[in-house]
Amino acid sequence: MILQNYIFKQVAITTINITIILFSMIWLIQSLSQIDLVIKNGASLFDFLYISILPAPLWLMMVIPMSSLIAVIISFSRFTTDNEIFIFQFSGANFYLLMKPILLICAFNLIFLSIINVYIIPKAYNIFKSKQFELRNNISHIFLREGVFNDLEQDLTILINKRVSKFNIEGVFIYDTREKDKEIDIFAKQGTIILTSSGPVFQLIEGNRREVSLNGTLLNELSFKNYTINIARKKIDPKFRWLDANEKTIISLLNEEDLNSKAEAHFRLAYPLLSLTLPIIAFVSFFCFPKSYNNQIYLITTSLLLSLFIQLLLISMRRVLINNPSLWFCFYLIPIMPVIGSLFLIFFRNNIIIFQKLIKQNVYK
Numbered sequence: 001m002i003l004q005n006y007i008f009k010q011v012a013i014t015t016i017n018i019t020i021i022l023f024s025m026i027w028l029i030q031s032l033s034q035i036d037l038v039i040k041n042g043a044s045l046f047d048f049l050y051i052s053i054l055p056a057p058l059w060l061m062m063v064i065p066m067s068s069l070i071a072v073i074i075s076f077s078r079f080t081t082d083n084e085i086f087i088f089q090f091s092g093a094n095f096y097l098l099m100k101p102i103l104l105i106c107a108f109n110l111i112f113l114s115i116i117n118v119y120i121i122p123k124a125y126n127i128f129k130s131k132q133f134e135l136r137n138n139i140s141h142i143f144l145r146e147g148v149f150n151d152l153e154q155d156l157t158i159l160i161n162k163r164v165s166k167f168n169i170e171g172v173f174i175y176d177t178r179e180k181d182k183e184i185d186i187f188a189k190q191g192t193i194i195l196t197s198s199g200p201v202f203q204l205i206e207g208n209r210r211e212v213s214l215n216g217t218l219l220n221e222l223s224f225k226n227y228t229i230n231i232a233r234k235k236i237d238p239k240f241r242w243l244d245a246n247e248k249t250i251i252s253l254l255n256e257e258d259l260n261s262k263a264e265a266h267f268r269l270a271y272p273l274l275s276l277t278l279p280i281i282a283f284v285s286f287f288c289f290p291k292s293y294n295n296q297i298y299l300i301t302t303s304l305l306l307s308l309f310i311q312l313l314l315i316s317m318r319r320v321l322i323n324n325p326s327l328w329f330c331f332y333l334i335p336i337m338p339v340i341g342s343l344f345l346i347f348f349r350n351n352i353i354i355f356q357k358l359i360k361q362n363v364y365k
Contacts, residue, residue, distance in 0.1 A: 007075070008101035014071035015064075015105065022063045027052065030059075047131070054128035057120045058246060061271060064109050069278035069307050072102065073300050076286045080296060095287055095346055102283050106276040113272035118250055121268075125246040160191070167193040172204060174229065182219060183212045186229065202229045259325055263318040266331040270314060273335035278307045284342040310334060 031052040150158045155178045161171025174186040188207030204227045211220040245253065245264045253265035282303045314334045321328055 004097065004101045007098065008104060010078075011068075011071050011075045011102065012105055014075050015068050015109075018070050018074075019060075019063055019067040022067055023056070023059060026059045026063065027056070030055065051128060051131045054124050054131070057116045057124050061113050061117055061121065064113060065271075065274035065278050065311075066307070068105065068109055068275055069282050069303070072279045072282040073303060076283065077296055077300065080286065098287075099280075099283060102279055106279055109275035110272055113275055117268050117272055122247055122249045125244060129244055129247055169193075172202070172207070174202070176229075181214065183214070185210050185212075186227070188227070203227075204229065259322045260318075262325070262328070263321040266321065266328050267314065267318050270331040270335060273332070274311065274314070277310065277335040277338050280339050280342050281306060284346055287346065306338075310338060 031048075034048060034052050146160055146163050148159070150160075155176070157175045159173040160169045163169050169191045170189065172186070172188040172191040174184075174188075176184040176186070186204065186207060186209045188204035190205040192203045192205075194201050194203055204224070206225055207227065208221065208223050209227060210218065213219055245261065248261070250265045250268055253261040253268075256262065285299045285303050314331065317327075317331055317334065320330070
């Protein structure tokens with residue numbers, strides 16, 4: 001029991017550390033793609049952190065199987081280098097006893113990833129895409145740069161001379177051709193951006209408004225002390241935007257007629273199984289072959305390449321399923337068959353060892 005707890009603790013801590021490292025690297029890379037969106041739209045630091053962390057459940061699903069694989073490789077490589085593996089064997093612990101803490105970690109990861117995959121990823125990714133949609137279609141047009149012609153939308157251009165604060169500006173020029181039969185230009189000394197439920201509006205102070213027809217005829221001209229103009233884009237209902245596959249639940253994907261959706265559903269169901277497959281491949285490789293230093297390098301490289309091949313094969317199955325819908329069960333065979341093969345290899349090796357011991361006993365007799 002003490003030995004099992006020791007192995008469990010070492011592998012679990014290593015898995016957590018590697019997950020944090022890989023997660024941080026992915027977050028840094030992915031967040032860079034959000035910086036441009038945030039800067040252009042003038043969003044706050046909170047908005048940046050919010051939209052950069054919402055896809056985290058999806059990253060965890062991709063990272064944890066590989067983290068557990070690397071954790072097993074590092075832990076048992078260290079056990080071998082420090083000759084702890086021989087202590088395990090001399091203590092009377094057999095293969096199945098040593099494998100138990102690994103299976104426990106794999107079972108926990110499998111349950112955790114399944115919950116994330118089924119319940120958390122669709123909700124979190126839906127919020128993420130909705131927030132992106134909001135930034136691009138509702139906020140981007142109210143944050144204006146000084147001395148630059150800001151095209152808020154087609155046929156609406158604004159130039160400001162100076163920004164006093166976030167919503168107060170000085171020296172405003174607006175060129176509005178949203179009405180096809182005339183052009184409107186507005187000059188104002190000061191302006192204030194007011195956020196309303198229907199979108200942002202400009203409240204202009206001390207200026208002139210002029211309407212000109214397309215042939216150059218002056219239609220109307222007035223001076224004002226206070227004037228309000230709506231600068232909101234035409235609203236797009238977020239409910240009618242195109243939904244990403246990660247926003248949909250697995251049940252809804254399976255119920256759709258689109259084969260791409262069905263392939264995505266089976267992929268999301270099968271991928272958490274890798275948290276069981278990959279660590280077992282690494283674990284079995286350390287017990288089925290000699291433990292010399294040179295062989296460790298070979299085993300580690302082979303385990304990583306085999307794991308990469310399994311993941312690529314699982315990803316490529318989405319395209320295969322689109323062309324051959326009847327092969328959906330291959331999604332689950334890809335991660336399950338290596339586990340069966342590994343267990344068969346252990347069983348075969350144990351029988352050889354037992355057979356060799358019997359031969360030696362007969363020879364000595």
